[in-house]
Amino acid sequence: MSTSSSAGAGKSVIWSANLLIVHVSELILFVSSAVIEDIRILQKSGLASLAFFYCDFRDDQKKDRRQLLSSLLVQLGEQSDAYTTILSKFYEDHRRGSQQSHASDSELTGCLKDMLKLPGQATVYIIIDALDECPSTTGMPSPREKVLKIVEELVDLHVPHLRICVTSRPEADIVPILDRLAFHSLSLHGENGQIQDIAEYIKFQVRTDSKIRVWRAADKELVIDMLTKRANGM
DSSP: OEEEESSSSSSSSETTTTTTTOSSSSSSHHHHHHHHHHHHHHHTSSEEEEEEEEEEEOOGGGHHHHHHHHHHHHHTTSOHHHHHHHHHHHHHHHHOOGGGGGOOHHHHHHHHHHTOTTOOOOOOEEEEEEESSOOOSSSSSHHHHHHHHHHHHHTOOTTTTTTEEEEEEOOOTHHHHHHHHHHHEOOSSSSHHHHHHHHHHHHHHHHHOTTTGGGGGGHHHHHHHHHHHHHTOO
């Protein structure tokens, strides 16, 4: 599995059997997108299910636990008949979403866990991008703390066919929790080896992309140079 990312500056990626974490600097453009591209290939052949959530502090629909849970449930429910059955029953139990029986975050979490614990399913990949975009200054606990708690609970399921990838800036309240949970943590902040890996990845993408391939050599080298410098925090 390759590691690459999109969205936001200064992030980091983490994969695990159950959690992979990646901390990156300016260059996040390739991390999530490349990971997703790899999984899409498995998904098309029926070997994987994929659910992706991009946190965005500017969008009220993309920065809290409830929206994360709802998004994951809907995405997974579309990829497996067994998941659809669980989600449909959950929906019926709550009167088709009527206000009188509004599902709680705890109930949504329980439904997601029921899906993930179901045996005989394809490997499930959950990608949470830009976790640091979840607010940390409002509420007790804050939206960020609630999302971190969900990640912790999913990892603690120890589901053998579950893979979780989180990208985030290495914020002081995020790193201790995710590093404790992560199967592997990759920091792209100022580490020469990682910067070199990014540089090689950029070169490969620029030189093989069908649209970029027709550019002048000088333009391609300029793009490679600029992106590599950004990845190095310059």
